[in-house]
Amino acid sequence: QKEVEQNSGPLSVPEGAIASLNCTYSDRVSQSFFWYRQYSGKSPELIMSIYSNGDKEDGRFTAQLNKASQYVSLLIRDSQPSDSATYLCAEGGGGSNYKLTFGKGTLLTVNP
């Protein structure tokens, strides 16, 4: 049974700071990882996917993957109040069913 672990938070950072969200996963052979953002009462939206070790940057977001440590993180630079949401980490299932295994999410609050 695949597991994805996230600190539920809440994680509170001041506006303009770097928010660091962390995630660990259980399946050593997993190849694909995703970060989704979910605002209260809304559905998740994809922020980034990452497949290779190292960093992947997209605007203010950087995803980091370390397969040896089974660890994936999301950094949000210059955090804004509009970034306040729950961030979901997901691990790709591979195989033929393409299911994702989601963590329970980390609630981020950015204080003005």
Added chain:
Amino acid sequence: GAVVSQHPSRVICKSGTSVKIECRSLDFQATTMFWYRQFPKQSLMLMATSNEGSKATYEQGVEKDKFLINHASLTLSTLTVTSAHPEDSSFYICSASGGDQETQYFGPGTRLLVL
């Protein structure tokens, strides 16, 4: 790109009636669609996976006769909640994956309230 729509966005129905929710991929062909349910302040719960033209695969504990899923085309999947009861009230969200198969794009969700 990668836009998924759901209809209706909100539905209120009486106990015992059936409700159909549509999920459409608007700008890509979705070989696989997923149906999730989310109760307030809880995690996403995968209900079933559907592939175009074949029967859906349901997660353990999800009643396939109660939650009917049809994936008739590469752009449309439907979820029918049959004989709905108040405990079925929840936020139902679909997602779709296409080209690279694993990336899932979510619809905006349907909020169901059963009275």
